[in-house]
Amino acid sequence: MTRTTKLTLGAVLLGLLTSIAVVLTGSSGAAPAQAQTPTRHFLANLKGSTAPFSLGYNLADQSSVSALSTLPAGVQAVFWLGQKCPAPADATFKAKIDALASNPKVFAYYLSDEPHIADCPGGPAALRSRADYIRTASAGRQKSFVVLSKVADYKAFAPASSHVDLIGLDPYPCSIAHPQCDLSKIGEKLSAAQAAGIPLSTIVPVYQAFGQERTASHYYNLPTATQEHAMLTEWHRLVPSPVMDYTYGWGNQTSANPTLVDSPALQKVFATFFATGS
Numbered sequence: 001m002t003r004t005t006k007l008t009l010g011a012v013l014l015g016l017l018t019s020i021a022v023v024l025t026g027s028s029g030a031a032p033a034q035a036q037t038p039t040r041h042f043l044a045n046l047k048g049s050t051a052p053f054s055l056g057y058n059l060a061d062q063s064s065v066s067a068l069s070t071l072p073a074g075v076q077a078v079f080w081l082g083q084k085c086p087a088p089a090d091a092t093f094k095a096k097i098d099a100l101a102s103n104p105k106v107f108a109y110y111l112s113d114e115p116h117i118a119d120c121p122g123g124p125a126a127l128r129s130r131a132d133y134i135r136t137a138s139a140g141r142q143k144s145f146v147v148l149s150k151v152a153d154y155k156a157f158a159p160a161s162s163h164v165d166l167i168g169l170d171p172y173p174c175s176i177a178h179p180q181c182d183l184s185k186i187g188e189k190l191s192a193a194q195a196a197g198i199p200l201s202t203i204v205p206v207y208q209a210f211g212q213e214r215t216a217s218h219y220y221n222l223p224t225a226t227q228e229h230a231m232l233t234e235w236h237r238l239v240p241s242p243v244m245d246y247t248y249g250w251g252n253q254t255s256a257n258p259t260l261v262d263s264p265a266l267q268k269v270f271a272t273f274f275a276t277g278s
Contacts, residue, residue: 039242040107041274042078042204045249045259052250052260055267056274059107059244068105076107078145081130085120086112089129094137101137108143108166108244109134115146117156127162135163147206147246151189154196167198168246170206173231174223181227183234190238205235207247209266210256222258225265232273 042059043052053075062068062077071077081096100106111130115123131144147168148157159167171185193203208231211222223231247270250260260266
């Protein structure tokens with residue numbers, strides 16, 4: 001049998017096997033594409049309110065174990081265990097994680113809000129010990145999460161150093177310095193984060209839904225509905241499928257007033273965007 005004949009018979013046999021695969025599997029044998037997991041929507045400062053869940057939010061900030069059982073079906077917690085300057089995982093921290101590691105109501109742990117490497121040089125190593133313990137104790141089911149505000153902190157707290165799963169970026173664009181909202185801040189911080197080693201897949205967009213018009217330290221402005229929609233659209237263009245996004249925030253605080261609770265117009269923008277993507 002010549003080499004040409006062998007190749008011809010081989011091609012026939014391959015064709016027959018492919019046809020059988022199509023009949024049996026309904027496909028050409030290629031691995032089916034995995035469905036994209038929908039983005040989860042996290043909102044802070046709920047203060048017991050359940051109203052945001054009707055807008056599409058399905059991640060709530062919690063710091064009480066007992067409150068987890070009150071969350072409605074389909075809503076999970078981003079559990080606050082945060083420290084401005086994180087300390088290494090100690091026995092107390094490990095005991096808290098051990099108690100929650102198998103709880104299906106816990107999606108992630110909020111480990112630090114805007115840490116700064118200049119003030120906390122041991123922070124990345126401390127976060128690494130915490131993130132690693134969460135990953136091991138929960139068998140990878142639960143996530144670790146921090147928010148970074150300064151570009152100078154991006155490289156130090158990038159996942160390669162901190163081992164954190166998700167990193168929020170909060171380039172709040174609406175302020176008295178930028179009354180029309182400077183959306184270029186979003187792309188600038190995103191580019192800086194990626195250049196510093198923070199992968200796109202780990203980035204959590206942080207949406208501004210607060211102002212400081214009623215505080216003594218007024219700098220940030222509550223976005224208008226038009227400005228909020230433009231902000232969401234820009235984030236979606238740059239980070240189209242994040243694991244989660246984060247809206248700051250719902251209830252009033254000393255440093256944030258007014259907030260989303262004060263604006264039905266903004267609530268409608270978020271509800272529509274979460275439902276339709278536009």
